[in-house]
Amino acid sequence: MERNTRQRSAIRDAIAQAQRPLLPQEVLEAARTEVPGLGIATVYRNLKALVEEGELQVVNLPGENPRFEVVGHRHHHHFQCRQCQRVFDVHACPGDLGRLAPQGFTVEDHDLTLYGRCSDCTPSKAHLSPTETTRAPRRSGASAA
Ligand SMILES: [Zn+2]
Ligand SMILES: [Zn+2]
Secondary structure, eight states, X not given: OOHXXXXXXXXXXXXXXXTSOBOHHHHHHHHTTTSTTOOHHHHHHHHHHHHHTTSEEEEXXXXXXXXXXXXXXXXXXXXXXXXXXXEEEEOOOOOOOGGGSOTTOOXXXXXXEEEEOOGGGSOOSGGGOHHHHHTOOOOTTOOOO
């Protein structure tokens, strides 16, 4: 396969396989397994081209660098993990939110992002509760036992 084609398909595949929007840096790390020596400038160039070709679309979350996802899935929302910063797809929608708008306003569209912790970042063990970890005992006054 021609070098440029191989780079581009590796970049597109990385995003398709992740099944979530990726930052260019995340695309680079994933696509490098297919194309060793891939550089970030090449990733940016191909992402731009893939958006122009209608294969990828940009996901802009407030205050975040643009992420890229595959075009074509239906209306969906996103979840951002506050711990690892990764963004995931949410395939659920509260539906018509017109009732939230001021009286006399017409809602035409909505954008919804959930924030919290992903399953990887949610401690499963009970003893890792945040209250305990933030209240770790200070050893300053303790004498050697
Ligand atoms: Zn996480
Ligand atoms: Zn929705």
